[in-house]
Amino acid sequence: MAAREQQGHDYLQRHRIPELLQRLGALLLYHRPENPREFLIQALERVKAGRRAEGEYPNLMDEANLGAMFELLDVVGQGHIRPVQYKEALKTLGLSTEDLQFGDDTNITLDVFKEEVKKKMLESWAVY
Helix, strand or coil: CCHHHHHHHHHHHHCCHHHHHHHHHHHHHHHCCCCHHHHHHHHHHHHHHHHCCCCCCCCCCCHHHHHHHHHHHCCCCCCEECHHHHHHHHHHCCCCCCCCCCCCCCCEEHHHHHHHHHHHHHHHHHCC
């Protein structure tokens, strides 16, 4: 790789631009707004406001989506899932699986699942 190309690659990685663009693209595909440019501007403004604690970060998953995801994971209807299922859900959502606080024998309820996924979503936007 040429020096200039390597510098460009390093710059993109340092500022996490590929991840940011992937998240913005996912928001676009999920919401399919009439005016995509304005939507992206508003999404970036929400990220900026979220960093200043003046608003909420943009999210793909709302309460209903998280509940539906949990139900898909809890196929037997026990009211809880295992940490390995939680970890796979985080991976599916493109969220970090580092620093998970659950032991292998922990039962994760719907409320805990929602709370923890929301926390991970906030953490994921906070890096931009």
